[in-house]
Amino acid sequence: MKTNMNKRQYAYKVIRTRIVDGTYAPGQRIIINQIAKEVGSSHIPVREAIHQLESEKLLEFKPNIGAIVKGIDNQLYKESLEVLALLEGYATAISATSITADGITKLKEINREMKIMLDNYELDKLGALNREFHFHIYSFCPNELLIKNIEETWGRLDIVRQAGFTFYPKRTPQSIEEHETLIQLLEDKASSSSIEQYARNHKLKTLDAFKMRS
Incomplete structure (x- = not known):
């Protein structure tokens, strides 16, 4: 039997997955009654899940309408990358x-x-592999709160990635080469400061590519 917390988590997972995979399009209203029936709960856990997704900037509240899926926001994307550069640099170092x-x-x-x-130009698989690469590094990070913040920030970027806005033909091969350098720094047990700086700059170069395109 699901507890209220488990029901909230389940509702959160259902809604978030549908936002990220495009099932729920930007501007689409989230119908609380429908979600509650699907997850087998009252309205309360669904509302709590919606509030969490609003705090993560995946949903927004519109008066007289309710919660809707946020559209692509270039400014939010840029700010999220700036935050990730700091968080991921430190997470990689530790x-x-x-x-x-x-x-x-x-x-x-x-x-x-x-x-x-x-x-092979299988671009749909590159994003997942890039995520796997970085989060494999973070699997060795002892700071769980830091990783949670990174995961939430990645989540805010997933809608933009899903829309295909983040493939840059020139940036992608450079990013893979930078992964090689980062691996070498880790293997050579370079100083924490040099690893942190390199990982931060790696993310900021993605931001630079986005600014040039937007």
Whole structure:
């Protein structure tokens, strides 16, 4: 039997997944009654899930309408990348102190797969592999709150990524090359400051590419 908290989490997962995969389009209203029936709960857990998604900037409240899916917001995207640059730089640096040899081997495998996908122009798989690459590093991060904040910020970017706004032909191969350098820094046990700076700049270069395109 689901507790109220579990029902809220389930409703949150259902709504968020549909936003990210495009089932719920920007501007679409979230019908509380419908979601409550689907997840088998009262309105309360669904409302709580909606409030959480509003705080994550995936939904917004419109008077006389209710919660709707937020549209693509270039300013929010830019600000989120700036925040990620700081968070991911630090997370990568502190993950470096505990990453294992097997962990580094896995990073090399993921990056090789990214090269193959780029060569084959299988662009739909590149985003997932890029996420896997970075979050594999963060799996060695001891700060759970930091990772939660990174996950939430990535979530705010998922709608834009889903819409295909974040593939930059020139930036993508550069990003893969930067992964190689980052792997080498981790393998060489470089200083925390140099790893943090490199990881931060890696994200900021994506922001620069977005600014040039937007």
